Amino acid sequence: xxxxxxxxxxxxxxxxxxxxxxxxxxxxxxxxxxxxxxxxxxxxxxxxxxxxxxxxxxxxxxxxxxxxxxxxxxxxxxxxxxxxxxxxxxxxxxxxxxxxxxxxxxxxxxxxxxxxxxxxxxxxxxxxxxxxxxxxxxxxxxxxxxxxxxxxxxxxxxxxxxxxxxxxxxxxxxxxxxxxxxxxxxxxxxxxxxxxxxxxxxxxxxxxxxxxxxxxxxxxxxxxxxxxx
Amino acid sequence: xxxxxxxxxxxxxxxxxxxxxxxxxxxxxxxxxxxxxxxxxxxxxxxxxxxxxxxxxxxxxxxxxxxxxxxxxxxxxxxxxxxxxxxxxxxxxxxxxxxxxxxxxxxxxxxxxxxxxxxxxxxxxxxxxxxxxxxxxxxxxxxxxxxxxxxxxxxxxxxxxxxxxxxxxxxxxxxxxxxxxxxxxxxxxxxxxxxxxxxxxxxxxxxxxxxxxxxxxxxxxxxxxxxxx
DNA sequence: CGCGAGCTTGACGTTGTTCAACTAGAGTGG
DNA sequence: CCACTCTAGTTGAACAACGTCAAGCTCGCG
Numbered sequence: 001x002x003x004x005x006x007x008x009x010x011x012x013x014x015x016x017x018x019x020x021x022x023x024x025x026x027x028x029x030x031x032x033x034x035x036x037x038x039x040x041x042x043x044x045x046x047x048x049x050x051x052x053x054x055x056x057x058x059x060x061x062x063x064x065x066x067x068x069x070x071x072x073x074x075x076x077x078x079x080x081x082x083x084x085x086x087x088x089x090x091x092x093x094x095x096x097x098x099x100x101x102x103x104x105x106x107x108x109x110x111x112x113x114x115x116x117x118x119x120x121x122x123x124x125x126x127x128x129x130x131x132x133x134x135x136x137x138x139x140x141x142x143x144x145x146x147x148x149x150x151x152x153x154x155x156x157x158x159x160x161x162x163x164x165x166x167x168x169x170x171x172x173x174x175x176x177x178x179x180x181x182x183x184x185x186x187x188x189x190x191x192x193x194x195x196x197x198x199x200x201x202x203x204x205x206x207x208x209x210x211x212x213x214x215x216x217x218x219x220x221x222x223x224x225x226x227x228x229x
Numbered sequence: 230x231x232x233x234x235x236x237x238x239x240x241x242x243x244x245x246x247x248x249x250x251x252x253x254x255x256x257x258x259x260x261x262x263x264x265x266x267x268x269x270x271x272x273x274x275x276x277x278x279x280x281x282x283x284x285x286x287x288x289x290x291x292x293x294x295x296x297x298x299x300x301x302x303x304x305x306x307x308x309x310x311x312x313x314x315x316x317x318x319x320x321x322x323x324x325x326x327x328x329x330x331x332x333x334x335x336x337x338x339x340x341x342x343x344x345x346x347x348x349x350x351x352x353x354x355x356x357x358x359x360x361x362x363x364x365x366x367x368x369x370x371x372x373x374x375x376x377x378x379x380x381x382x383x384x385x386x387x388x389x390x391x392x393x394x395x396x397x398x399x400x401x402x403x404x405x406x407x408x409x410x411x412x413x414x415x416x417x418x419x420x421x422x423x424x425x426x427x428x429x430x431x432x433x434x435x436x437x438x439x440x441x442x443x444x445x446x447x448x449x450x451x452x453x454x455x456x457x458x
Numbered sequence: 459c460g461c462g463a464g465c466t467t468g469a470c471g472t473t474g475t476t477c478a479a480c481t482a483g484a485g486t487g488g
Numbered sequence: 489c490c491a492c493t494c495t496a497g498t499t500g501a502a503c504a505a506c507g508t509c510a511a512g513c514t515c516g517c518g
Contacts, residue, residue, distance in 0.1 A: 067372050098369040139327060146374075146375060150298070150378055150379070151298045151300075151304075153474085188380075192499085193474065195496095195498055196498085199498075382504095408465090419506075420464090421508080428466075463516095464515090467510105469510090470509085471506105473505090478500090479498100479500090480497105480500105481498075483495090488492100
């Protein structure tokens with residue numbers, strides 16, 4: 001991880017709500033000095049159990065949000081793509097992160113003083129609602145995940161995850177960008193079973209598979225497998 | 230469920246944050262007309278998928294917060310005791326509930342206009358922080374639950390749940406107040422396995438069991454079973 | 459007295475984990 | 489340029505954990 005302090009928000013490709021809010025009230029001024037950080041693949045962006053000191057905003061790249069479980073086994077809840085509040089769920093007066101986030105590829109993250117954000121969302125109605133809205137969506141996603149993990153069997157979860165990844169990449173053909181083990185962590189199965197499901201689905205001509213290059217061939221069947229569990 | 234509209238908050242046994250906030254600004258005035266509702270055991274207080282119209286506040290009794298899953302199988306995330314915001318997780322601009330809540334015993338719930346709460350927490354710093362704080366705790370609890378459900382086996386989850394219930398009742402000896410099936414839903418196992426675990430733990434003298442009357446005999450062992458999974 | 463809900467127990471099959479061995483490809487240093 | 493090694497991926501077999509089905513029990517209540 002590497003900081004580049006002297007980045008000006010005005011030149012940022014993405015205008016986050018915080019910048020917009022500040023800029024709306026007092027346009028033209030650079031009112032805060034966010035730390036702009038660069039993360040390499042597999043770098044940990046925030047760590048479960050550590051103190052929440054900044055609001056984190058994913059500007060570029062992608063990252064996985066996961067919980068660190070027992071015996072070093074993790075469960076990945078979802079993948080973050082810009083624009084995304086990374087610290088969102090823990091952001092509100094919770095002293096420490098209840099999850100971790102790690103970069104899935106080269107990523108850029110903006111660090112904003114927590115005190116500033118708190119001051120802002122207390123003063124600014126729209127910002128608060130927009131944060132809360134994002135918040136509600138995360139909670140709904142987690143609820144869905146709990147059901148999926150506990151009531152579907154591996155084939156159904158695997159199908160669901162392929163659909164999720166495909167939608168995430170916006171194409172039926174995509175580069176996986178993670179190991180079989182990491183795929184397993186997304187749906188709480190072992191690495192070996194992840195491999196088995198990949199080859200199984202490939203043999204059944206549901207997907208085509210060349211290493212990390214995936215293409216969904218039979219989206220309808222995939223959807224069906226997802227639904228029946 | 231039965232409403233009793235003419236209840237005055239001043240006589241309420243529990244002063245919720247919303248009342249306190251309103252009263253602090255303009256003491257002595259009855260500024261809002263909450264609906265005070267009475268629920269019987271098993272009554273559904275709010276239903277997954279329906280619109281969020283009021284902030285709900287549990288004043289008396291207890292309730293379970295659960296997600297309705299596939300094939301009418303539910304997962305109970307946790308139990309609510311007063312004082313508790315029932316609608317909390319969905320409260321912030323999320324149009325519909327992502328979970329359900331049902332009374333576990335005779336309970337009383339206060340219904341407060343959502344628009345009033347929103348107006349209040351935008352204006353009032355302390356209320357906002359207190360809501361957010363409660364929020365963060367819920368999220369942390371859910372994260373812990375996900376790990377427990379997916380990485381511990383039934384015995385460990387069962388032990389954990391006994392400890393949880395005992396702490397909830399504030400005693401090693403307590404009345405269960407729910408069926409074996411409902412206990413199963415708390416830890417995502419079948420009714421049959423819930424029964425088996427009860428008898429198993431009873432035979433091993435970890436608990437004493439007479440119908441719904443439970444007493445924890447060996448708390449240390451229970452804790453150990455919980456920890457090793 | 460009989461009915462039904464909740465509880466209990468046994469048998470059986472499926473699912474998924476774990477262990478272990480093996481393969482393929484990418485780097486690395488001599 | 490070739491061994492060496494390391495990581496990721498792959499496959500098989502044995503095993504344990506749970507769910508499901510089926511049957512029977514018990515208690516409270518109409």
